[in-house]
Amino acid sequence: MHPAHVDALAHDLAAAGLTGEGVRALVGEHAEAALGRMVAEPARRAARRAATPLATLVRAFVLGDAVGAAELADALPSLGVDGAVALGVAERRDGAVAPLVAIRPLAYRDARGSGEWWIASDLDELAGVSPLRPDHVLGVGGAARTLAALLPPASGGTALDLGTGCGVIALHLRRFADRVVATDISERALWFTALNARLNGVDGIETRLGSLFEPVAGERFDLIASNPPFVITPRAEGVPAYEYRDGGATGDALMAAVVGGIEAHLAPGGVARLLGNWETIGADAGLDRTRAWIGDGLDAWAIERESLDPVRYAELWLRDGGTLPRDPGHDALLDAWLDDFEARGVSAVGMGWLALRRPATGERMALARFERVPHALALEHVGAHLAESFDAAAWLAALDDAALADAHLITAPDVTEARHQLPGAAGPNVIELRQGGALGRTLSVDTALAALVGASDGELSVGVLVGAIAGLLEVDEHILAADLLPRVRELVLTGLLLRA
Ligand SMILES: C[S@@+](CC[C@H](N)C(=O)[O-])C[C@H]1O[C@@H](n2cnc3c(N)ncnc32)[C@H](O)[C@@H]1O
Known part of the structure; x- marks a missing residue:
């Protein structure tokens, strides 16, 4: 070029x-x-x-x-x-x-501001290409937009984009990192990455060819991002293996290899953000299997956004590859997918996000959270929220309950309260706290916790508030504290309460 x-x-x-x-x-x-x-x-x-x-x-x-x-x-x-x-x-x-390529404008907005890039990638369905060629290099799709939204707004250091494709995530990373290494097994993908960097006047992105962590053996990064080729694909005759979405392994083994390699490539205090799919095999739930992949050396937060049964999963990726139910060959492909899932006892495939952090030297482990968050939410808040929650987890891990009782907290500005009451009832039957940003959670809370959140303006410590609420409700203060403090931890971690 x-x-x-x-x-x-x-x-x-x-x-x-x-x-x-x-x-x-x-x-x-x-x-x-x-x-x-x-x-x-x-x-x-x-x-x-x-x-x-x-x-x-x-x-x-x-x-x-x-x-x-x-x-x-x-x-x-x-x-x-x-x-x-x-x-x-x-x-x-x-x-x-x-x-021979698509070149489309892409608007972005992040903690440093907003702008627009031109993103070159392979011609796709919009350009009438269907089915896609096996070495197709993906343009900017929903997955890339999601991963970009998960990135932490922290500056400096080095970043790795594993499986860079057209390089859009590398461009996002370079807005914050001093240097970015972008890897892929596809030379064509790296050609697009280099083209897109130059086209947009972005320096400091180094492309390297190779599988998984081979191109960065022995190196550590402050930030690793990956939208890996996680699509579970049967290894059967006649089933197309699309390089852009399928790493060539059986089941979710490629995902396990990517996640398993993170710890060895994160610098102390470094973080990773990944998208992925994980199979539920027999009694082994997908989220639990991600726990085993991650290992013991990383703080971890796995968020399963969706779980599909094998049929819906196969349908999704057949359609993604341009094969529709009316197309010849559709049913044979669907059979291959279902045979593969049956052979391995797969009953569901979870799809979601992994946020990982290697504790800094001398820091203790602080977070191991594996949860389903299936509701619709605004992605724009997620990257900052994940980063803040890892900080909050480290803060909480260093506090026993007595120290937490001494802390001063404030209710996050995006929290509102909704009270629902049956007609004619004397008081509310349901009190909900709703988060406008972060992960857009809605929590049902009791009167005591609602009162604590309502009164958390940073003025009085958690312990003083618990004492006052115990007096109002005429309950034992120690029993109430034992009930509320674990839930206060959860509200701090999930961003409904903030450190004053
Ligand atoms: C889902 S695409 C992600 C592309 C881009 N990062 C994005 O988010 O749009 C996955 C990328 O991983 C690459 N890939 C496939 N197998 C790989 C492997 N074993 N090691 C590294 N990259 C691989 C594919 O060529 C493809 O570019």
């Missing part, structure tokens, strides 16, 4: 106005929304009508359509058609020029 070609491409994309806003203005709000649903035609109609450089670039690199050589030359005045061919982003075909 010639850097001058990439710089010329970036210049031309900027000059034509290939931005999210530019695309929206060109095709209209409804057609833009349809693109998010993988429906291209409304945007194509609008782009065909507008004979501008932006329209040409949208047709070629957003929608994947062949365009005329003259119009592409107009749209890429610095790079030119020959430059685009030399760079490998287009080829001459039947008198026209066909794109």
Whole structure:
């Protein structure tokens, strides 16, 4: 890849106005929304009508359509058609020029601010490619957006993006880390990662080829992020193995290998964020199996967002690969998936997030939390919340109950209380605390805990508040403290109560 070609491409994309806003203005709000649903035609109609450089670039690199050589030359005045061919982003075909990659604007927002990148990746379903080629390099999908949202807003140090694909997570990491190593087994993926870094003027991302932790043997990082190829795929004749989602192992063994390698590659105090799938095998629940993968040396928080039965799991990934129930071969593939699950006694597959932290030197272990959080929640708060919760866990681990009783806490500003009461009842039957940010939890609490949360403004210590509430409710203060303090710990950990 010639850097001058990439710089010329970036210049031309900027000059034509290939931005999210530019695309929206060109095709209209409804057609833009349809693109998010993988429906291209409304945007194509609008782009065909507008004979501008932006329209040409949208047709070629957003929608994947062949365009005329003259119009592409107009749209890429610095790079030119020959430059685009030399760079490998287009080829001459039947008198026209066909794109070989997608290049789409991606808006991001994080703790450092907001901006937009161009993300190049392989042409996909939006560009009419179905089924995908086995070495397909993924663009920015829901999983990458989720992982980006889980990243901690901490600055400095070194970061690893294992299984970088088009490099979008590496770009996110580089906004905070001084140096990023991006690995993949796919040379093509690393080509896209290098292209995207240069296209967006981002330095400090080093690409390395190799499987799992091989390319970083003996190295430790302050932050490891991975959206690994976790999709469980039967190892049977005729079942396509998509490199972008399937690491070639049986069941969730690849996931186990990624998670199992984290501890040896985290610096003291370092953290990891991963997406993953885990099988429930016989009586071994998926979340419990992640506990075994992680080992004893890391603080851990596993969050299962969804659990699918084998049939729904197979359907999901058949559809993802472009095979629909009406397609020839669909049923044979579905059988292969179900045979594989049956052979290993798999009754469900959990899908979720892992947040890990290696205690800093001299720090004690503080967190081992394995839970299901299936409700809808706003992702934008999650990265900061996970980081704050690990800090809170370390703080709590160092406090016995007497020290916790001396602490001053405040109710988080996003917490509201809802009281439900049967018609005519003298008092509430249900009191709920609702969290607006963090993981958007709703907790049913009793009168005593509701009173403690309501009174936590940092002024009085937890112990003084418990004493006052015991007096009001006419109950024994020690018994009430023994009941409330573990729940206060939980509220601190989950971000409903904050250290004053
Ligand atoms: C689900 S994609 C994630 C891509 C990108 N990080 C994202 O979040 O969109 C998984 C990536 O892992 C890569 N991969 C597959 N097997 C691997 C292995 N054994 N070691 C490292 N990377 C692997 C694939 O080529 C693919 O790019």
